[in-house]
Amino acid sequence: MREALEQPGLISLAAGFTDNPSLPVAESRAIIDALLRGRKGQSHLQYGTTYGDERLRSLTAQRLAQMDGRSKRDKGYEPSRVLITHGSQQLLYILTETLFNPGDIALIEDPSYFVYLSIMQSHGIEGRGIGMEPDGLDLASLETTLKTLKQSGELVRLKALYLVSYHSNPTGITTSAAKKEMALKILRSYEKPAGHPIYLIEDAAYRELRFAGTDIPSALSFHNAAARVIYTSTYSKPFATGMRVGYGFLPDPLLTAATRVKGNHEFGTANFLQQILSRVVAGEGYEEHVQKLRKRYASKARAMTRAFKKHFPDKVKWEDPEGGLYVWVNLPKRVKTDMKSKLFAEALKHKVLYVPGNLCYCDDSTRLKPNHQMRLSFGSASIKDIEEGINRLGRAIKKVL
Amino acid sequence: MREALEQPGLISLAAGFTDNPSLPVAESRAIIDALLRGRKGQSHLQYGTTYGDERLRSLTAQRLAQMDGRSKRDKGYEPSRVLITHGSQQLLYILTETLFNPGDIALIEDPSYFVYLSIMQSHGIEGRGIGMEPDGLDLASLETTLKTLKQSGELVRLKALYLVSYHSNPTGITTSAAKKEMALKILRSYEKPAGHPIYLIEDAAYRELRFAGTDIPSALSFHNAAARVIYTSTYSKPFATGMRVGYGFLPDPLLTAATRVKGNHEFGTANFLQQILSRVVAGEGYEEHVQKLRKRYASKARAMTRAFKKHFPDKVKWEDPEGGLYVWVNLPKRVKTDMKSKLFAEALKHKVLYVPGNLCYCDDSTRLKPNHQMRLSFGSASIKDIEEGINRLGRAIKKVL
Numbered sequence: 001m002r003e004a005l006e007q008p009g010l011i012s013l014a015a016g017f018t019d020n021p022s023l024p025v026a027e028s029r030a031i032i033d034a035l036l037r038g039r040k041g042q043s044h045l046q047y048g049t050t051y052g053d054e055r056l057r058s059l060t061a062q063r064l065a066q067m068d069g070r071s072k073r074d075k076g077y078e079p080s081r082v083l084i085t086h087g088s089q090q091l092l093y094i095l096t097e098t099l100f101n102p103g104d105i106a107l108i109e110d111p112s113y114f115v116y117l118s119i120m121q122s123h124g125i126e127g128r129g130i131g132m133e134p135d136g137l138d139l140a141s142l143e144t145t146l147k148t149l150k151q152s153g154e155l156v157r158l159k160a161l162y163l164v165s166y167h168s169n170p171t172g173i174t175t176s177a178a179k180k181e182m183a184l185k186i187l188r189s190y191e192k193p194a195g196h197p198i199y200l201i202e203d204a205a206y207r208e209l210r211f212a213g214t215d216i217p218s219a220l221s222f223h224n225a226a227a228r229v230i231y232t233s234t235y236s237k238p239f240a241t242g243m244r245v246g247y248g249f250l251p252d253p254l255l256t257a258a259t260r261v262k263g264n265h266e267f268g269t270a271n272f273l274q275q276i277l278s279r280v281v282a283g284e285g286y287e288e289h290v291q292k293l294r295k296r297y298a299s300k301a302r303a304m305t306r307a308f309k310k311h312f313p314d315k316v317k318w319e320d321p322e323g324g325l326y327v328w329v330n331l332p333k334r335v336k337t338d339m340k341s342k343l344f345a346e347a348l349k350h351k352v353l354y355v356p357g358n359l360c361y362c363d364d365s366t367r368l369k370p371n372h373q374m375r376l377s378f379g380s381a382s383i384k385d386i387e388e389g390i391n392r393l394g395r396a397i398k399k400v401l
Numbered sequence: 402m403r404e405a406l407e408q409p410g411l412i413s414l415a416a417g418f419t420d421n422p423s424l425p426v427a428e429s430r431a432i433i434d435a436l437l438r439g440r441k442g443q444s445h446l447q448y449g450t451t452y453g454d455e456r457l458r459s460l461t462a463q464r465l466a467q468m469d470g471r472s473k474r475d476k477g478y479e480p481s482r483v484l485i486t487h488g489s490q491q492l493l494y495i496l497t498e499t500l501f502n503p504g505d506i507a508l509i510e511d512p513s514y515f516v517y518l519s520i521m522q523s524h525g526i527e528g529r530g531i532g533m534e535p536d537g538l539d540l541a542s543l544e545t546t547l548k549t550l551k552q553s554g555e556l557v558r559l560k561a562l563y564l565v566s567y568h569s570n571p572t573g574i575t576t577s578a579a580k581k582e583m584a585l586k587i588l589r590s591y592e593k594p595a596g597h598p599i600y601l602i603e604d605a606a607y608r609e610l611r612f613a614g615t616d617i618p619s620a621l622s623f624h625n626a627a628a629r630v631i632y633t634s635t636y637s638k639p640f641a642t643g644m645r646v647g648y649g650f651l652p653d654p655l656l657t658a659a660t661r662v663k664g665n666h667e668f669g670t671a672n673f674l675q676q677i678l679s680r681v682v683a684g685e686g687y688e689e690h691v692q693k694l695r696k697r698y699a700s701k702a703r704a705m706t707r708a709f710k711k712h713f714p715d716k717v718k719w720e721d722p723e724g725g726l727y728v729w730v731n732l733p734k735r736v737k738t739d740m741k742s743k744l745f746a747e748a749l750k751h752k753v754l755y756v757p758g759n760l761c762y763c764d765d766s767t768r769l770k771p772n773h774q775m776r777l778s779f780g781s782a783s784i785k786d787i788e789e790g791i792n793r794l795g796r797a798i799k800k801v802l
Binding site for chain 1 (some may be wrong): 424429437485490670
């Protein structure tokens with residue numbers, strides 16, 4: 001992959017980078033200038049706490065309550081439940097260290113976020129793939145898997161369902177509120193035989209990047225859900241990826257345990273970044289910036305799907321994305337897409353790079369990994385490069401077909 | 402501890418925070434302003450790579466070679482060996498994940514950095530305490546411990562010696578170059594029976610904070626040492642703790658493995674912070690700032706030891722620090738200092754907080770943990786508070802004596 005990326009003239013539709021020209025340079029400069037001119041300038045350059053800046057925790061809780069249509073005084077939205085991390089990725093990592101033991105099992109969307117699969121693997125966690133439908137998690141598949149685990153006596157090792165619930169990486173799928181609520185109920189009904197809580201890890205990293213349709217509430221908003229839902233999200237993607245500030249809402253005792261681990265990692269998220277972000281989120285500039293970003297990604301996504309129609313053979317299928325950074329592309333089943341496939345080599349020869357779909361499926365010996373899909377990102381490439389990249393990819397596909 | 406810290410009027414000489422008034426507000430503002438006005442402003446707010454910014458890695462390697470009196474082309478100082486992390490703490494964490502398995506053994510200074518002890522504990526690593534002398538590691542104690550491990554067949558589990566080599570946290574001791582070189586030789590001589598490399602982890606976090614005596618070269622500078630030395634340090638303490646940028650020099654295959662783990666943590670250190678730091682380190686302002694800081698800590702350290710002489714009974718002993726943030730104080734052996742001790746309670750009653758010495762000793766069943774020492778920090782308290790704090794602590798000690 002690395003080698004491929006160094007090829008001159010290559011158009012990468014693989015990386016999950018964000019749009020470069022819309023990064024908020026002027027906004028950041030103004031905020032930092034004010035921050036460092038203020039009377040308390042020094043304190044912003046000093047260590048913070050391990051949990052994170054109080055103001056940022058509070059603003060984050062308030063904002064989530066508002067997005068979920070709940071009062072900030074509702075259960076689950078207390079600022080004291082928030083842990084600030086270096087991106088939500090770090091929260092997922094720390095949570096995994098905290099919640100799982102080697103040999104434990106996690107339920108994972110089929111397909112799911114491949115870096116999370118790598119975290120699981122490095123901690124000796126087994127995955128069980130759950131099928132997906134256009135409106136999210138396939139509840140029948142969830143039930144079947146849970147039943148199988150119960151019958152085989154493996155339920156005692158099951159700790160959580162990991163769900164990229166909004167505009168999923170890699171599929172772009174959003175799981176509906178009704179399905180999330182049902183999934184939570186189903187998980188709960190297996191807690192007795194499991195002998196411990198089964199958590200829903202709701203990774204909402206792409207929630208703010210919706211550019212079509214309407215937002216839906218998080219799983220935290222459901223009745224009595226706060227004790228079982230871990231909600232994670234980030235300011236990296238909606239504001240600035242170079243600043244790496246994310247967060248999670250955690251129930252105790254997970255919060256306490258995760259905070260202890262976070263202290264061992266690096267005491268806490270860089271305080272300077274948190275001070276910047278707390279001013280960003282408190283100001284009007286944040287909402288404006290996210291609005292601008294949504295328009296930008298909408299036009300990039302449109303450019304990509306328009307190019308699909310122009311350059312891809314009819315047999316190639318996809319769903320138009322409503323947000324996020326990705327489109328998931330299905331080829332006829334006989335066309336392999338993995339890194340050793342003819343298509344991957346052909347694409348490289350045409351100087352275009354995609355993420356092979358098989359990388360996004362967890363190791364689950366109870367099913368075969370599909371190998372005829374790809375993840376394409378419209379995040380960082382320019383519209384011109386998106387159009388040219390899809391043109392090249394179309395030619396590569398036609399050649400292989 | 403947390404409760405104690407919230408007591409109004411308390412003077413904490415416990416925390417390892419740095420001096421607040423000397424944090425480089427104006428310098429940071431100027432650098433960031435230039436950074437975000439430049440043509441490539443956006444790129445500084447975008448993701449970086451997992452290894453870290455090329456320029457910062459290169460400057461870091463150059464600077465270390467210079468401090469060690471070596472050429473930047475010498476083996477061990479290649480920028481490609483540098484991994485940038487969120488503080489050197491994170492490097493220690495990732496290294497521990499990478500190098501050790503549960504049940505492994507690490508050799509640890511007696512006493513050592515208590516957060517590292519906590520990292521070890523959370524990864525199931527056993528410690529063996531090595532005695533200390535005024536010029537560092539007690540080599541006879543190192544030999545004895547290694548012999549014992551060999552005889553008991555435990556050498557196969559020994560992976561590394563962890564050494565806070567400059568102005569140690571908590572003792573302020575610097576291990577001499579001769580001793581570091583000998584320690585490395587001794588470790589090497591046990592590799593054959595161990596059946597694998599035994600690394601020297603040189604934590605040089607306080608190296609730049611020397612305010613008396615002369616700097617000594619790192620263990621990396623010794624002949625053929627680069628394959629066995631992991632050198633870690635930080636820009637947090639000499640520049641700004643709120644920015645959390647540290648680094649390590651690692652031999653392969655540790656570097657490759659650690660970088661993979663770092664990718665799983667959060668892809669890489671916040672690029673924006675790295676861009677700031679690379680400009681800081683490239684400029685003349687950095688050296689000036691560190692000089693200023695050294696003077697500042699020298700005067701704080703002097704204020705503290707002067708206050709010792711004025712307020713402590715003769716039986717209380719310490720070594721005047723030559724750098725870092727800490728003084729290690731020895732009380733008569735019968736005076737316990739742990740958190741349940743009379744002295745700790747009495748100190749709190751007098752509204753002053755210290756770190757009990759016993760917390761700085763690893764769990765090692767082959768020796769008893771000393772319990773008559775304390776770590777005092779002159780880092781963050783003002784000179785006035787240092788004087789008043791030691792006055793209070795003196796009264797508490799006298800009361801218990």
